[in-house]
Amino acid sequence: MTRPPQDGAAPAAGWLARLGLGRPELRAWAMYDWAVSSLQTTVMVAVFPIYFVKVAGAGGAPMEASEALAYANTVALIVMTALSPLMGAVADYFAVKKLMLAGFMLLGVAACAGMFFVERGDLSMAWWLFVLALVGATGSLVPYEGLLPHIAPAHEVDRVSTAAYAVGYIGGGLLLALNLTWIQKPEWFGMEPVATATGSAATLPARLAFLSVAAWWLVFSIPVLRRVREPVRVLEPDEVAVAWSVRVPFQRLGETFREMRGYRNLFLMLLAFMLYNDGIQTVIKMATSFGTEIGINQGVLIASILLVQFVGIPCTFVFGAIAARLGAKRGIFVGLWAYALISILGYFMTSAAHFVALACLVGLVQGGTQALSRSLFSSMVPPHKSGEFFGFFSVFEKFAGIFGPLLFGMMIRFSGSSRGAILSVIAFFALGALLLWRVDEAAGQREARDHEEGLLTTPAGGA
Numbered sequence: 001m002t003r004p005p006q007d008g009a010a011p012a013a014g015w016l017a018r019l020g021l022g023r024p025e026l027r028a029w030a031m032y033d034w035a036v037s038s039l040q041t042t043v044m045v046a047v048f049p050i051y052f053v054k055v056a057g058a059g060g061a062p063m064e065a066s067e068a069l070a071y072a073n074t075v076a077l078i079v080m081t082a083l084s085p086l087m088g089a090v091a092d093y094f095a096v097k098k099l100m101l102a103g104f105m106l107l108g109v110a111a112c113a114g115m116f117f118v119e120r121g122d123l124s125m126a127w128w129l130f131v132l133a134l135v136g137a138t139g140s141l142v143p144y145e146g147l148l149p150h151i152a153p154a155h156e157v158d159r160v161s162t163a164a165y166a167v168g169y170i171g172g173g174l175l176l177a178l179n180l181t182w183i184q185k186p187e188w189f190g191m192e193p194v195a196t197a198t199g200s201a202a203t204l205p206a207r208l209a210f211l212s213v214a215a216w217w218l219v220f221s222i223p224v225l226r227r228v229r230e231p232v233r234v235l236e237p238d239e240v241a242v243a244w245s246v247r248v249p250f251q252r253l254g255e256t257f258r259e260m261r262g263y264r265n266l267f268l269m270l271l272a273f274m275l276y277n278d279g280i281q282t283v284i285k286m287a288t289s290f291g292t293e294i295g296i297n298q299g300v301l302i303a304s305i306l307l308v309q310f311v312g313i314p315c316t317f318v319f320g321a322i323a324a325r326l327g328a329k330r331g332i333f334v335g336l337w338a339y340a341l342i343s344i345l346g347y348f349m350t351s352a353a354h355f356v357a358l359a360c361l362v363g364l365v366q367g368g369t370q371a372l373s374r375s376l377f378s379s380m381v382p383p384h385k386s387g388e389f390f391g392f393f394s395v396f397e398k399f400a401g402i403f404g405p406l407l408f409g410m411m412i413r414f415s416g417s418s419r420g421a422i423l424s425v426i427a428f429f430a431l432g433a434l435l436l437w438r439v440d441e442a443a444g445q446r447e448a449r450d451h452e453e454g455l456l457t458t459p460a461g462g463a
Contacts, residue, residue, distance in 0.1 A: 020159025020320055021167075025151050028227030030164035032101075032144050035220035036108075037172030038213045039137050042179050043112060046305050048130065050298075051206050056118050056126035065123065072127050076134035081395050087142050088391025097143035097387055098230050102221070104143075108136020109218045115210035119203065142394050144224070146387035148378045150231040154445060158328050161375035162320030165367040166313050173309030175216050179209035180302065231383070260392065265444030266380045268435055273373050274396040276336055276432025279425045280369065282404030283339065283362065290346070290418045291355050300352045304359035311363025319368025328376040329441050335369030336429045336436075343429070346422045380444035382451045404428055 014022070021027045042048065049069060057065025091097045111132035118126045152160040183205040187193045192201045260267055291301050323331040342361050349355060374393075381389040404425060411421035 018159075019166075019317055020152075020156060020161075020163035025228050026156075026160055026163075028223035029144075029147060029151055030160070030167045031171075031220050032140075032224045033164040033168030034171030035217045036105075036137055036140065036144075037168035038175045038216040039108060039112065039133060040168075041172035041176040041305070041309065042209055042213050043115075043130070043133055046176055046302055047179060047183070047206055047209050048115065051118075051203075052123075052126050052130065055120055055203055055206070056123045058120040060123070068123060068127055069130070072130045073134070076131045076138065079131075079135055080138040083139065084142050084394035085388065085391040087139065088146065088388035088394075091143045091146060091387035092385050095230055095232065097146055098225055098228070101140050101143040102225055104136045104139035105217065105221050106136075108133050108140065109214045111136060112210050112217065113214035116207045118207070118210075119200065138394070142391050143387055145374060145378070145393070146390040147224075147228055147231070148374070149381050149383040149386045151228060152378075154379050154449075157379050158323035158331075158372060158375040159320040161378065162316050162323070162368060162371040165371035166316035169309050169312040169316060169367055171216070171220065173306060173313070175212060176309065177306060179212060180306070183209060231386070260389070263380065263444065263447055265439050265441070265447065266377070266389075269377055269380065269439045269444065270393065270396050272432045272435035272439065273377070273393075274432075275428050275435065276332075276339075277370070277373065277397060278404040279339060279343075279428030279432065280366070282408055282425050282428070283342065284366075286408055286418070286421075287358075287362075290349075290422070293418055294350065296352045296355050300355060304356055307356065307359045308363040308366065311360055312367040315364045316367035316371055319365075319372055322368075323372055323375070327441060328372045328379070329436060329439060331372045332369055332376065332436060333433060335365040335372070336433045338365040339369070340426050340429045343422050343426045347419050376441065379441070380448050382448045 016022050016027075021030060052069050053065040057068070087100060091100050111129045114129045115126070115133075118129065148157065148161065182189045182191070184194070186197070186205045189205075191197070191204055194202075197204075291304075319331050319335070322334065338361065342358055345354075345361070346358060349358060377389075377393055378386070407424055407427075408418075408421045411424045412418055415421065
């Protein structure tokens with residue numbers, strides 16, 4: 001079943017359509033990637049972790065602050081792993097995807113704004129704000145990604161998903177570049193120079209960076225809330241529309257989990273995604289740690305993060321074009337082969353130049369691989385339960401952040417260095433690719449389409 005463009009618009013021609021952004025609602029949806037990527041680059045990766053250890057954790061051992069940051073990540077992960085499927089059930093049954101997106105977005109925005117007030121020694125405050133920011137971001141992505149099957153028909157979904165990732169790279173990269181500029185050269189923006197600033201003046205540039213994330217995230221979330229329609233609620237034939245009840249999301253969640261086993265290709269894709277994304281997340285999380293271990297300075301590490309962002313912009317669009325010709329599954333295979341090569345080359349890395357070269361390689365495939373994973377999953381999801389299925393997608397994505405780093409740490413202890421651990425990550429790409437090979441993309445899409453068309457021609461009980 002092909003869903004028509006919203007507002008009765010005909011498919012747009014021109015370069016925006018070729019990129020996957022041919023209609024206003026597609027561009028509005030993609031802008032949320034632009035908005036939330038500001039948190040991912042400035043708060044999750046580049047600026048706040050350093051600020052957390054050096055400023056919020058001042059007065060204690062750096063290792064204690066690093067440990068606290070690790071626990072904050074873990075707590076946010078556990079919370080969202082538990083909540084995501086229930087959120088999806090509520091969003092679908094009560095048709096509140098946009099309301100839920102707005103609520104979690106505002107939670108994250110408020111937490112980032114609160115980071116402006118974190119000063120030296122405020123470790124507990126920084127810890128809670130970081131957890132709330134991550135919960136806000138992760139929670140908002142469940143209903144956001146659940147909107148994808150409703151705005152893009154099957155022939156568009158790969159390009160739309162990759163375009164959104166590319167737009168996210170642009171947004172997150174631009175704000176991070178601006179943040180790093182006023183942190184390194186505050187005098188250019190009317191603040192005290194780094195060499196002479198003391199007390200609150202010394203931390204002001206970084207604190208303004210956190211405030212800028214809050215403003216950026218809030219402002220650029222407006223398009224998706226204004227332009228994208230809330231999907232109409234569709235009930236199963238034996239369901240009856242009822243008012244709010246605590247039992248409803250749990251009942252719906254159980255039904256969806258039982259149904260998912262009937263979507264063989266969708267379930268296989270989820271398992272494959274969990275495995276190979278575990279490898280991807282391990283590369284992302286451990287790269288700067290390994291770079292520090294072999295003596296690469298902080299400036300090169302942060303510049304490499306920016307490089308990944310800007311290399312990823314055109315390359316993510318290219319992955320959309322690859323998927324249009326070869327299919328999303330083959331596009332993902334291209335990315336997994338590249339990641340296996342990156343792991344092998346990482347074993348031999350010895351210099352800053354090697355690290356920068358590997359950052360370029362990661363930028364070539366990171367956004368495209370993840371975007372096509374999202375679009376492939378989306379194409380096999382029955383749209384009326386997109387929130388619930390993307391809730392499970394979120395759970396599998398969270399689990400992908402656990403096993404890779406755990407294996408990485410065990411291999412470091414076993415081998416005495418990170419080099420052997422880097423090679424161990426290849427196992428996740430190989431096993432994930434093996435399961436993905438067994439996914440029948442066309443059959444999975446047909447199962448979702450047939451189920452949806454059956455619902456649209458069968459009256460729901462009491463509806």
